[in-house]
Amino acid sequence: DGGITQSPKYLFRKEGQNVTLSCEQNLNHDAMYWYRQDPGQGLRLIYYSQIVNDFQKGDIAEGYSVSREKKESFPLTVTSAQKNPTAFYLCASSMAGPTDTQYFGPGTRLTVL
């Protein structure tokens, strides 16, 4: 079964702690993306990567970091520098780049207490 997975679905962390959200895809897609969604708002792009070992900042990259060591994996770290980390985080992948359809994972709802 091909798809994109994110885990866990719900995550709770204390303020001041870094947390890493996982994203894995077995679609053989080159491009991967991280978005953040807040209530009543659209998805906002955090980071994206078009190939292994390369990634670009999106519109709201401050307080986040990513790595792309393998084609299948694009983990997102929410650092303590991110002022409002509580949100719904969505990972997506597409065949080659942004003009291709993006397939989304089920999302991780992060709550920082």
Place this chain on the structure above:
Amino acid sequence: GQNIDQPTEMTATEGAIVQINCTYQTSGFNGLFWYQQHAGEAPTFLSYNVLDGLEEKGRFSSFLSRSKGYSYLLLKELQMKDSASYLCAPLPNDYKLSFGAGTTVTVRA
């Protein structure tokens, strides 16, 4: 940044037609996506328009006018399962896709 405007909410009856409008202002343009998102779930792809005109795909159609910075998504023969949020997402020249806040469609029996 991008400016994306779509209505917040729409309500319609089962079997009816609903048109969701989206106006946008972007730095350059490389097409416009529409996604559907059910509450608490991930968005799923509906359509991608690059050229002007109407593209029909079953009960859903999408229209684009690049000169007017305008698109609409037309949902026909509405079903209860169509109750969801519909996200308009133009792709600008920097290829950083961002989404509108979405239009929540409620289908009533």
